[in-house]
Amino acid sequence: MPIDERAPALVARARRGDPAAFDELVRGYLRPAYAVALAIVGRPADAEDIAQDAFCLAFEKLDTCRDPGRFSGWLLTIVKNQARNWLAKRKLRDVSRLSSPPEQPDEGDGPDTGALREPLLAALNLLGEAQREVVLLHDLEGWTHGEIAGALGISEVMSRQHLFVARKKLRAELEGGLSEERKHG
Structure with a gap:
């Protein structure tokens, strides 16, 4: 259950x-x-x-x-x-x-994990709060739009819209970062 x-x-x-x-x-x-x-x-x-x-x-x-x-x-x-x-x-x-101290990497993370985590966290931070909540609950936690709607006090349609826009923004940001890396790498 x-x-x-x-x-x-x-x-x-x-x-x-x-x-x-x-x-x-x-x-x-x-x-x-x-x-x-x-x-x-x-x-x-x-x-x-x-x-x-x-x-x-x-x-x-x-x-x-x-x-x-x-x-x-x-x-x-x-x-x-x-x-x-x-x-x-x-x-x-x-x-x-003037600036916050640099964030220390988590111990036990391999080099690949950190390389993937940083661009993803940076891209997530470009999203609005509602978009981040929906994409993390849906894609990371596997919640349905009905569950998200109930928990966040929004409609299922709005949950779907936030997810659509968030994925579009994440894809554009992450693909843009990868193409920049390829140019300089």
């Missing part, structure tokens, strides 16, 4: 103090939460931290989830708010600096 179908019962159990139920919610929604955070902040390590913080906050405020049948939308709203707050704090911190 998909996590969205089990969510109402898991929320009820978690509200009664069953830690295994909330653990199952975390396992079921961690990747989508990460994808939404990544869509907003654009940095994988920060997106992981934001997703974890969002789950901690969701656990604390679980009683405020009015409709457990829409847990995914409620949770992803928390993730979005956490990510936007993180961006605002980062901007305040970075005001005194």
